[in-house]
Amino acid sequence: xxxxxxxxxxxxxxxxxxxxxxxxxxxxxxxxxxxxxxxxxxxxxxxxxxxxxxxxxxxxxxxxxxxxxxxxxxxxxxxxxxxxxxxxxxxxxxxxxxxxxxxxxxxxxxxxxxxxxxxxxxxxxxxxxxxxxxxxxxxxxxxxxxxxxxxxxxxxxxxxxxxxxxxxxxxxxxxxxxxxxxxxxxxxxxxxxxxxxxxxxxxxxxxxxxxxxxxxxxxxxxxxxxxxxxxxxxxxxxxxxxxxxxxxxxxxxxxxxxxxxxxxxxxxxxxxxxxxxxxxxxxxxxxxxxxxxxxxxxxxxxxxxxxxxxxxxxxxxxxxxxxxxxxxxxxxxxxxxxxxxxxxxxxxxxxxxxxxxxxxxxxxxxxxxxxxx
Amino acid sequence: xxxxxxxxxxxxxxxxxxxxxxxxxxxxxxxxxxxxxxxxxxxxxxxxxxxxxxxxxxxxxxxxxxxxxxxxxxxxxxxxxxxxxxxxxxxxxxxxxxxxxxxxxxxxxxxxxxxxxxxxxxxxxxxxxxxxxxxxxxxxxxxxxxxxxxxxxxxxxxxxxxxxxxxxxxxxxxxxxx
Numbered sequence: 046x047x048x049x050x051x052x053x054x055x056x057x058x059x060x061x062x063x064x065x066x067x068x069x070x071x072x073x074x075x076x077x078x079x080x081x082x083x084x085x086x087x088x089x090x091x092x093x094x095x096x097x098x099x100x101x102x103x104x105x106x107x108x109x110x111x112x113x114x115x116x117x118x119x120x121x122x123x124x125x126x127x128x129x130x131x132x133x134x135x136x137x138x139x140x141x142x143x144x145x146x147x148x149x150x151x152x153x154x155x156x157x158x159x160x161x162x163x164x165x166x167x168x169x170x171x172x173x174x175x176x177x178x179x180x181x182x183x184x185x186x187x188x189x190x191x192x193x194x195x196x197x198x199x200x201x202x203x204x205x206x207x208x209x210x211x212x213x214x215x216x217x218x219x220x221x222x223x224x225x226x227x228x229x230x231x232x233x234x235x236x237x238x239x240x241x242x243x244x245x246x247x248x249x250x251x252x253x254x255x256x257x258x259x260x261x262x263x264x265x266x267x268x269x270x271x272x273x274x275x276x277x278x279x280x281x282x283x284x285x286x287x288x289x290x291x292x293x294x295x296x297x298x299x300x301x302x303x304x305x306x307x308x309x310x311x312x313x314x315x316x317x318x319x320x321x322x323x324x325x326x327x328x329x330x331x332x333x334x335x336x337x338x339x340x341x342x343x344x345x346x347x348x349x350x351x352x353x354x355x356x357x358x359x360x361x362x363x364x365x366x367x368x369x370x371x372x373x374x375x376x377x378x379x380x381x382x383x384x385x386x387x388x389x390x391x392x393x394x395x396x397x398x399x400x401x402x403x404x405x406x407x408x409x410x411x412x413x414x415x416x417x418x
Numbered sequence: 419x420x421x422x423x424x425x426x427x428x429x430x431x432x433x434x435x436x437x438x439x440x441x442x443x444x445x446x447x448x449x450x451x452x453x454x455x456x457x458x459x460x461x462x463x464x465x466x467x468x469x470x471x472x473x474x475x476x477x478x479x480x481x482x483x484x485x486x487x488x489x490x491x492x493x494x495x496x497x498x499x500x501x502x503x504x505x506x507x508x509x510x511x512x513x514x515x516x517x518x519x520x521x522x523x524x525x526x527x528x529x530x531x532x533x534x535x536x537x538x539x540x541x542x543x544x545x546x547x548x549x550x551x552x553x554x555x556x557x558x559x560x561x562x563x564x565x566x567x568x569x570x571x572x573x574x575x576x577x578x579x580x581x582x583x584x585x586x587x588x589x590x591x592x593x594x595x596x
Binding site: 300 | 590
């Protein structure tokens with residue numbers, strides 16, 4: 046099983062129009078930094094950067110920055126200058142200070158650290174239109190949804206609650222045989238084939254009661270819990286489990302047994318956070334700088350296995366009724382700038398902030414040691 | 419004051435010494451002696467004072483790993499060792515007669531520490547005996563107002579032990595930058 050220990054992330058940075066000396070300083074700083082692997086990518090290398098820093102103090106003005114914005118529209122393109130920019134843009138102040146460089150780079154990579162010029166600056170330069178809208182600095186994305194009550198996942202979930210043993214079939218052939226009395230599942234296909242079937246929203250399956258068969262039970266090695274967990278991750282593949290919405294409030298009832306379940310990136314962090322506080326997806330997206338697909342796969346796994354407690358807006362019965370209708374909003378928007386619940390947001394930020402008594406530096410270093418050992 | 423130490427505790431033969439060995443940068447110091455009592459049935463030797471290991475973060479910074487002796491007659495050591503600890507790793511042996519009784523015993527023994535420090539629970543030898551299951555331990559802990567990581571672990575597996583300690587670190591600070 047892949048380790049759940051955090052993996053060191055690589056961020057590719059392009060340094061545009063940097064002097065030799067400036068570039069050398071950044072390269073040295075990147076080499077000394079251990080928590081994230083910052084890699085300098087050259088122009089013309091064919092590699093797409095995760096972030097572009099543009100030095101605008103070399104006489105060419107804002108033009109190189111605008112060119113980079115056009116060339117890399119989907120990544121943060123940062124103005125690196127000793128002067129504050131005259132327009133709203135991601136900004137890194139020159140000269141850099143090493144103690145704030147990496148927190149700032151991290152914020153920039155996540156779409157933050159947007160400099161907003163003051164009104165007086167804007168008045169002097171009326172032609173300087175804001176480069177980004179007022180939501181700049183917040184994370185916003187559209188996400189798709191899936192129905193965990195349908196398909197293979199729904200069939201396994203339903204079979205696990207029955208009093209008799211059930212075979213789940215596709216095209217007349219058994220895929221799973223579920224034994225609720227011993228909480229085990231017998232898989233009759235390969236893991237790869239199971240994954241493919243989980244990802245097929247149109248898969249037609251039939252569930253059929255089967256007579257007691259001790260030989261089958263003897264061969265059933267996989268627990269229902271671990272099977273549900275893995276199949277939820279595959280079925281979700283980066284989508285939000287219906288009927289949850291970005292406004293649904295949730296928390297973790299208890300920690301999943303993560304050492305014996307399929308790995309989900311950041312599941313340890315999310316488990317620690319969600320056992321401390323209740324949040325909705327908008328707030329979680331704001332407070333935890335994680336990939337949305339990882340968050341959604343984790344939510345799917347914990348929701349389907351019963352570890353996630355959600356608000357009473359959608360009861361199981363309601364969800365069952367809704368699942369029978371054709372209407373399910375397939376795509377919804379997540380916006381970390383949504384401040385309909387400021388108290389929730391503040392509580393979440395406190396929970397994510399950690400203990401005041403423990404030095405974050407020491408904990409980070411210990412975690413890196415565990416990761417790198 | 420929080421010191422840079424993590425305490426490993428649990429009943430005799432659960433794997434505390436093994437777990438510390440899995441993490442320690444230096445070969446752990448073990449103070450073993452031939453067991454004279456029922457411990458002999460479980461294993462031939464036992465820790466009589468404590469196990470000690472260390473994780474070196476740099477030349478000046480270490481995290482000390484202390485394994486408490488498992489037998490009750492050494493419980494006077496537990497409070498001394500655990501004072502100011504950053505967290506408690508409780509290992510339980512699923513093959514023992516009454517592991518829930520063990521759990522209750524150690525929650526009581528470390529009651530003061532657990533008012534401020536995080537707890538993580540590792541249940542060993544579940545491959546030998548699968549019941550009680552993890553959910554049973556969690557329900558028991560919930561009744562005592564603990565909502566903490568409870569993982570099935572093999573103390574011989576470095577990855578399992580590291581995940582237990584990682585869970586403890588994230589419990590202290592979910593926003594921990596890695």
